[in-house]
Structure formats: C-alpha cells, structure tokens
Amino acid sequence: MSEIKLDDKPIRNESCHMEELDDEVLLYNPTNNKTLYINKSASVIWQLCNGEQTAEQIITMIQEAYPGDKEGLHRDILDTLNSLADNDAVSVI
C-alpha cells in the first residue's frame, strides 16, 4: 500500500477487534488472521481513524492534546498510520 498522505482520510477496519491488556493493546484482524501488538498511543490513533478527518487533522488533534515535540509526534503518528495501513487495520478513502 502506498504511504498515507496528509490529506488522506484514514478509516479503521471495523472488522478488527481490539483488547487492552495492562499497558499493551492487541488488534486482531480476522480478514488476514493477523494480530498486531501495539501500544496505547497507536490504539488511540486507530480509534481516531473514522474516515471523516484527514491524517493532518488527526496529527493536529494529538499534538494539541500532547504539546511538546511537535515534529517528533508528527513523524510518529504518520509512521503508526502507515504501519496500521500496511496491516490492513486502516485504509484510506
């Protein structure tokens, strides 16, 4: 899958199941039988992918909630979105 761009609107794969275990999160995708082992931040990003807001809006929203290293957050969130997309946990519309 090609890289997610800032104006893409990522949408989570609703057939995925999410479970939190202490500080860790598992995301199971029955369509490819893969289980992703993600952290809580990634699970928040996944849940924000509703198909209505762009990747840039998601990044801005998280940057406002967690002020600090804006550049680092920008890069981390895009990496997470791409990783989720690579594993079919999100797609873009």
Place this chain on the structure above:
Amino acid sequence: MHTRTLSFGDSSIEIITHSDETSDLVEMLFKGVPEEGVNPPHARLEISRDRDDDYRLTRDEKQVYKGDSLAALANSLMDTSIYNLADKCSSGLLFHAACLSWKGKGIILPAQSGHGKTTLSAWLLSNGFDYLTDELVYLPLESRQAMCFGRPLNVKYGAREIIDGLLGDNKDDESIVAGPIAMLVPPRLVRADNQTVEPEVNMVFFPHYRADAEFSLEKLTAAQTGMSLMSCLVNARNLSADGFPATVSLARKVPAYQLTYPDFEGVLGTITGLLDES
C-alpha cells in the same frame, strides 16, 4: 461394515470401514478420541477398496485419497478427520498445540508445524509427562480444562534419530505406521504407563527448536501471549468476535513462556521446576 464416530469439542464425524484391516487402523489412530458427542456427525468418511484393490478414502462421497499405501491412507485419514472436526467446532477454543500433563498439571505447547512440538512432546513423555496430543487442544469457553485430540505421535523423518533413541527396543514395533512424510508412533511405545487425562492448563510454552540457538526461556506478557495464541487458534471463524476476547481472557489467566532450545538439555528441569512451584 463398521462405523466409528469421532467426537471432539462439539463436533463429530463418522468413519465407515469395510474390512478388519482398515477398522484396526482407525482404532489405532483414534484410540484416544471419544465416540460420544454432543452433536450428531456432520461428515461421513468412508474407506473402501476399489476394483484395482487400491484403498479409497471419501468424504461425503468425494474422493480424498486413492492408492495402495496403508500408511499414506493413514496420513490422509488423520488430516481429513482433524480438518473436518475443527471445521465445525464452535463451543470453545481449538488450538494447534501439543498438550502434556505433569503430576496432573497441564501444559500446552502451541506452535505451527515444524517448531518441534512432537519431538519435544516425545522427549517429555519419555521423562515422565503424560502425553495427550501433539496436534489439537480444545478448551471450552472460559475454561482451562483441556480436551485433547489423542492421536499417535506424528513424527517427521527429520526427527527419526531422536525418536528411535526414545523408542529403544520398540523402534521396529509393528504398530508404528511409517508413511511417506511422517510415522505415527503410539505413545505407549515411548512410555508404557502413559495416562490419558484431561488436565487444567497451568502453563503455556511456545516451543521453538533452533539448532544454532542458545537455550532461553522468556516470560511473556499477557499481550504477547494473546498474540501468539491467536496465531495458533484454528477455529477463529466459528467463534464470537473470532475468538479474540476468549483467547485474550485465557492469556490473562495462564502464565506463558517462549522456550527456545538447541537440544533437550535444560528443558525438562526448567519446565518441571516451574510446574512444581506453581
């Protein structure tokens, strides 16, 4: 004509045979598999001989195997039976895993083929564990009581030297079925007093044989355990939410370890030590 029903979890199939030779084969292969089930059989396997005197295995009248090798028939029958039992099992978690019991405490060894489940199981059996299965473990939802698909050890030829060492004088026993890919070895040949039990699962070990590795035992978090268990869950599509919540619930309750080993040195003491302390 003889009919043998196989029941596992909430799934049942029946196997029809037409000769003493094939009836005996079915009994040897599935000796540890119960006949009584909660549901009627949903598939019918039949073994017959055709005009060429070849063995013929059918599933609901569709041909699955035809040939003159009883061992190849045995392998095909085993694979077809397991597939069909797993296909309709929906009342619990069905894992691709070995299961053994140590002083009544159950361990499961979930892994894909080729990770050494059978060889490790045979080794543990020879050292006092009760062998229950090297293939399929069924856990009813919200339960840790293991029901195992009791079949002979399915030994790949790459592990033959090790197994021959464990079999000793029994290595040429006539009840061993030597097929083209693997041989089926009744567990009693490795240890005569092996007991069939339904233990509660106390621990999970994910085995990984690697000739070039050093022995290591890594305690897994619940999330790591859940992730690894999901990759061995056979009947996810039959279960609510693909069995994911139930698998995670199990992962929360049972301690699990990644076991990497180049040989068996250290394996026995490590596993029995953990079980004795639990």
